[in-house]
Amino acid sequence: MSVLIAIPARYASTRYPGKPLVVLRGPDGEKTLIRRSWEAAMTVKGVDRVVVATDDDRIRDHAESFGAEVVMTSSDAQNGTERCAEVVQKLPGYDVVVNLQGDAPLTPAWFVEDLVAGLLADPEADIATPVLPCDGRAVAGFLADRRAGRVGGTTAVFGAGGRGLYFSKEVIPYTGKTYADDEPTPVFHHVGVYAYRPSALAAYPLWPVGPLEKLEGLEQLRFLEQGRPVLCVEVQARGRQFWELNNPSDVQVIEAMMKSMAFD
16 A cells, blocks of 8 residues: 655645745744645655645745655646646556645644545545544634634534535534633534545546535535545544644744644
8 A cells, every 4th residue: 555645835825825935933943834744744654755746936946955856737726636636647556645735734644644544444435534623712713713704724514434514614513602712512623634546536627616616615525516425534633733824824823833832
């Protein structure tokens, strides 16, 4: 069983242009977002190859400067999954392809390890993605983002066998309740990592963009709109904090988390 991790990174982000090259200051000094994401990928066990997938020369040159392997992809890719599909065309032969999105440098290695194990254990699933139980503090953060008009974390709802029912940038399911900071909630944070079977990944760019994917801006909804099963794999934080860099304001949040965790 061979595993490839691809880290999609584009410069021309609508919400945050140049995001992969944003500097994050931690206890280990100043490093760019893409470097921290690559370093996180390199700690995952059982992986045969890690590449950065980009269409931008600035990101390529920077990634190669710290030792990353880079695969150049077209500027036509609409999202990270389509960019990963291009990588597989250039680097065939892997049993599982992991999309570790370049805006999640705090992703623990066991999230990816558990994800790959979950996909391999479920032969009917085309794609697997991690979901993290939220406490009251996390839910309050999501709701604060929405009130401020910011796109924050994505939430997921799933049914029997972990089958994904829906993913949204709104906080779902609705509970109508206020939770204490450390109180468990029925809300799950969708972690922006995916593991695909190569056949499903190859088919993905051929499917049309559906209305839900277009509305939410969530690439995994294309699988659901095509009736393809998405496996939600529940992961545990084990005391680690997790956040994605979606907006400029998230830089300070992630830096504070790195400081509190003595991130290295």
